Amino acid sequence: MIIVILAVLLSILVLVISHELGHFIAAKRFGVRVEEFGFGLPPRLFGKKVGETIFSLNLLPIGGFVRLLGEDEVDERARKAKDSFVNKSVGRRMGIVVAGVQMNLLLSWILFYAVLFQQNFRIIYPTLEPTVMVAQVENNSPAKQAGIKEGDRILAI
Numbered sequence: 001m002i003i004v005i006l007a008v009l010l011s012i013l014v015l016v017i018s019h020e021l022g023h024f025i026a027a028k029r030f031g032v033r034v035e036e037f038g039f040g041l042p043p044r045l046f047g048k049k050v051g052e053t054i055f056s057l058n059l060l061p062i063g064g065f066v067r068l069l070g071e072d073e074v075d076e077r078a079r080k081a082k083d084s085f086v087n088k089s090v091g092r093r094m095g096i097v098v099a100g101v102q103m104n105l106l107l108s109w110i111l112f113y114a115v116l117f118q119q120n121f122r123i124i125y126p127t128l129e130p131t132v133m134v135a136q137v138e139n140n141s142p143a144k145q146a147g148i149k150e151g152d153r154i155l156a157i
Contacts, residue, residue, distance in 0.1 A: 020065065020100065027096050032084070033084070034052070036065070038054075038065050039061070040062070042059065045058060069083060071086075134153075135150065137149060
């Protein structure tokens with residue numbers, strides 16, 4: 001049970017960090033100051049400032065966030081700053097917002113092809129009826145001599 005919980009937490013960690021990394025990369029690319037990159041929800045357990053960004057680990061491990069300068073439009077300091085989110089064009093702001101979803105799509109694509117690569121690009125197609133399929137046939141085995149091939153379905157014995 002503990003292994004399942006750790007696997008779920010690790011999966012959430014990878015998903016959240018990749019999503020927030022998309023926002024982070026896009027914000028940096030478009031010249032927006034990233035004030036904090038956090039995993040989990042506050043209160044903060046640990047934080048380290050690198051450059052102008054605080055990288056933090058927070059108490060509740062159920063999400064993450066990237067805090068950009070100018071997300072809060074009422075902050076006068078942010079409204080005057082050149083590297084503020086609010087002062088960027090609508091297209092750049094949309095690019096920063098959409099970058100998280102794009103990173104999730106990229107992650108799913110990478111994981112899909114990683115699984116295919118691990119299976120030597122063999123795709124085992126699901127069938128509607130329950131069946132047993134041959135995944136591998138050893139050389140010099142009775143099955144190989146009988147003409148059974150990978151992908152054959154066993155219908156009866």
